Amino acid sequence: MRRLEILRTVMISILSNKFRVFLTSLGIIIGTLTIILVVGIGRAGETAVAEQYSRLSVESITISRVKGMGQSAAPTEILNKDDAMLMSEVLPNVKSIGVSTKVLTDIGANGASSAITIQGINEEYAEITRLHVAYGVMLTNEDSMMRNKYVVLGSNVAAAFFDGDLAGAVGEKVLIKGSSFEVIGVLDSVGGSGGISTSQADSGSVDDMAFIPYDVAVKYTTGSTSRNMSSSANQVSYIALANDINSVDLAMEEIKEYIVETIGTGDAYTVTDAGNVLESAQATAKTLSSLLLAVAVIVLVVSGIGIMNVLMVAVKERTREIGILKSIGASRKTIMIEFLLEAAAISVFGGILGALMSLAAPWIFSMSTIAFEPSVEGILLGIGFSVLTGIFFGFYPAAKASGLEPIVALNYE
Structure with missing residues (x-):
């Protein structure tokens, strides 16, 4: 038979x-x-991770409490703020130390309220993590010492409470846990899911957070009056800045030794440089993408079994046709190609239709909190997998059809 x-x-x-x-x-x-x-969600996640940590200085080092240690640890096994701040004075390769504590609580303004992550920070934290205000001013250590009830809002928070007027938010009042705070600044927009965190497990965006002086956070939002923060130790983390990029490894070793000397154990805190934090976060994002991709491939495999079943039925229905084709000289290869092309055509049709439907994904995801990054790579991968699935599962029915004996096929009822 001719190809046409x-x-x-x-x-x-x-x-x-x-x-x-x-x-x-x-x-x-x-x-x-x-x-x-x-693929689109995975790419967006990896991009967001890169954006999130790109704002961290390459000389920065995160010092985070190991989760769960605060439940049974003795107070002596907690690195308090005063001891942590001394590191920049006694460790030769540590330039400065930032401190942060966070709590999820209600914040309200103009008759509206929402649960927002509030971070209590010092001035060094803002500098190391490169928090920049678009309007107003940033918090200072003097604000913390004076217990000034000041707040700096993320751009999304300010936009939500003040009808998109970011500049107009400066000087207004917001309620945090029943206390009135004055807005002294609004951060520039990070965009996407980016943000700054001193904890690998924290994926919040600065756009959706609010920042207040550290000591004010300790007194008014965490429910603790102790500077040790022993009741919420897992929520306190530190970020150090090494003298320069060449001092990072030395600074990390000094910090680890200092923690052991101060609290008697090195197991309560993790000390990680910005590069390792980024690699770890990206690895996590890629692992999640791989798991989701595996689920998608399983869906295609199940679909491939469906194609195989349909073609097996088609072979049964067209047994006499196959016999006639063979009796007039059609080769075994021709019969096999015919059925394989049928399987491939079904797969291509499904793949193209699925790709066309994906064009609406950016619009749909724009109405949710899920980030999506369209790519040609994802479309080609999707169609490619669908075609391979059809050909793979269409091979057995095609082989069975091509192997029928002409006499048996012609006598089939």
């Missing part, structure tokens, strides 16, 4: 069973769409 005749036969077979072909391709459509969405 084979293609014509394939098209006739597909068009004569349009509804069955469509139902068969549904799984391919969903699988392809899932792969494209997974």
Whole structure:
């Protein structure tokens, strides 16, 4: 048979069973769409991680409480603020120390309220993590010592409470845990899911947070009056700045030794440089993307089994046709190609339809908090997987069809 005749036969077979072909391709459509969405979400996640930590100085070192240690640890096993601040004075390779504590609490203004992550910080924390105000001024250590009830809002928080007027938010009042705070600044927008964190597990964006002086946070928002913060030790973290990029490793060793000398154990805190934090966060994002991609591939495999079942039925229905083709000289290879092309056509149809549906993803995700980054790579990967799935699972029915004996096929009822 000529190639054109084979293609014509394939098209006739597909068009004569349009509804069955469509139902068969549904799984391919969903699988392809899932792969494209997974790739887009994964890329957006990796981009967000890169943006999040790009604001950290390369000389920065995070010092975070190991989760769960605060439940049973003795007060002597907690690195308090005063001891931590001394590191910049007694450790030769440590230039400055930032401190941060956080709590999720209600913040209200203009008759509206919302649960917002409030971070209590000192001036060094803002400098090391490069928190910059677009309007107003940043918090200072004097604000912390004077217990000034000042707050700096993330751009999204300010926009939500003050009708998008970021500059107008400066000088206004907000309520945090029933106490009135004056807005003295609004941060510039980070965008996406970016943000600054001194904890690897923290993925909040500065756009959606509010910042107040550290000692004010200790007194008014965490429910603790102790400078040790022993009741909420897991919420306190520090960030150090090494003298320069060449001093980072030395500074980390000094910090670890200092912690052991101060609290008697090195197991209560993790000490990590910005590069390792970024690599760890990116690895986590890639692992999540891989898991989601595996789910999408499983969907395609199930769809491939459906294609195989449909083609097996088609072989049964067209047994006499196969016998006639063989009796007039059609080779085994020709029969196999015909059925493989049919499987590939169903897969291509499902893949293209799934890819077309994915074009609406940016618009749909724009109405949610999920970040999505469209890419040609994702579309090609989705269609490629769908075609391979169809050919793989179409091979057995095609081989069975090509192996039928002409006499047996012609006598089939």
